[in-house]
Amino acid sequence: MALDIGKWVQRIASGDARSIARAITAIERRDPAGVTLLKQLFRLSRRAQTIGVTGPPGAGKSTLVDKLAVSYRARGWRVGIVAVDASSPFTGGALLGDRVRMQRLATDTGIYIRSMSSRGHLGGLASSTCDAVTVLEAAGFEMVLIETVGVGQGEIEIASLADATLLLLVPGLGDEVQCLKAGVMEVADIFVINKADRGGVEIVEKQVTALLSLAKRKGGWQPPVLKTVATSGEGVGELQGKIEDFRSFVSQGPEAEHREREKWRARILEMLRENLLAQAVGSRLDAELVDGLALEVVERRLDPHSAVETLMHNLMK
Ligand SMILES: Nc1nc2c(ncn2[C@@H]2O[C@H](COP(=O)(O)OP(=O)(O)OP(=O)(O)O)[C@@H](O)[C@H]2O)c(=O)[nH]1
Ligand SMILES: [Mg+2]
Incomplete structure (x- = not known):
């Protein structure tokens, strides 16, 4: 059946859940119709506030996101939730948990929940997530909560694209806190120690505070460390207060005007990179040549830099 983009756009704008779901599926599949749709949706969309929630598997991200969603909803906001790879292989039963919460929240059309798989995004996971946010914005959602497992670089990138990024930690992480500082620590605006009803809270708190005192933040924002029982x-009320504080801090900062432009600049360049690569890989790049070069690198007859130079030369011809 041929798809009428105009009708599709209208239904999304009216908040129709099935049309929204189809749009996000089209984005995930990199369906060309998805791009046509997104172009029209973007012009309709009004910027939503986004909050990224990241942290190790099973930290309580979904539970906290639900609590935040319900609370913002109670204030009259329409809230979208995008959970990237909600069914992490580490915690198994998460998918069932998500179904249960979908049933609980689905009766309210002011809350929309969507899971996206982190696997198989040719165009990049961050791009797909941004596009999903555009769909939700066009559908009139004013707040979008984005849940990602803070493990892969892509997931961390997504969380960092949000207006405010929360990093969830839990007692008993031990040395993992040390590992986390490598990537996630830098992008987190607010640290949340969840499962504060469990023992060992003070230990994590000390570790995080110690790590934070070493890093001087750009703009002078000192990320707070909060405790919650999702x-x-x-602690959720206090957390919302801090999110508010952070937002007003950013909006009053000297770089406030540039922030949005810089964000889109980076996004556009990233999309260009993805497009160029997709084009090269898709049509003009000789797969056999790449295989051959890879083999040469394996055998140490060629270094990877020279391999890329050869490919660039080949593409420019
Ligand atoms: N004791 C305690 N349990 C909690 C708390 N928050 C969440 N949990 C439980 O921890 C388990 C995992 O919670 P989720 O919200 O699914 O965690 P998640 O971080 O979304 O997990 P993944 O998406 O699979 O990475 C569930 O059984 C929750 O009920 C808390 O504050 N205290
Ligand atoms: Mg989850």
Whole structure:
């Protein structure tokens, strides 16, 4: 059946959940219709506030995101949730958990939940997530919560694209806190120690505070370290207060005007990079040549830099 883009756009704008779901599926599949759709949706969309929630598997991200969503909803906001790879292989039952919460929240059209797989995004996971946010913005959602497992670089990048990024930690992480500082520590605006009802909270708190005191933040924002019990909602109100504080800090900062432009600049260049690569790999790049070069690199007859030079030369011809 031929798709009427105009009708599709209209239905999304009216908030129709099935049309939104189809749009996000088209984005995930890199369906060309998805791009046509996105162009029209972008002009309709009004910027939503985005909050990235990241952290290790099972830290309580979904539970906290639900609590935040319900609370923002109670303030009259329409809230979208994008959970990237909600069914992490580490925690198994997460998918079932997501179904249960979808049932609970699905009766309210002011809340929309969507899971996206982190696998198989040719065009880049961050791009797909940004596009999904555009769809939700066009559908009138004013707040979008983005949940990612803070493991891969791509996931960390997504969380860092949000207006505010929360990093969830839990007691008993031990040495993992040390590992985390490599990538996620830098992008987190607010640190949340969840499962504060469990023992060992002070230890994580000390570790995080110690790490934070070493890093001087750009713009002078000192990321707060908060404690929550996502299951009971304890500390969630305070967390929302800090999110608000951070937002006003950013909006009053000297780089406030540039921030948005810089964000889009980086996004556009990243999209260009993805496009150029897709084009090269798709049509003009000789797969056999790449295989041959890879083999030469394996056998140490060629270094990877020279291999790329050969490919560039080949593409420019
Ligand atoms: N005791 C305690 N349990 C919690 C808390 N928050 C979440 N949990 C439980 O921890 C488990 C994992 O919670 P999720 O919200 O699914 O965690 P997640 O970080 O989204 O997990 P993945 O998406 O699979 O990485 C669930 O059984 C929750 O009920 C908390 O504050 N205290
Ligand atoms: Mg989850």
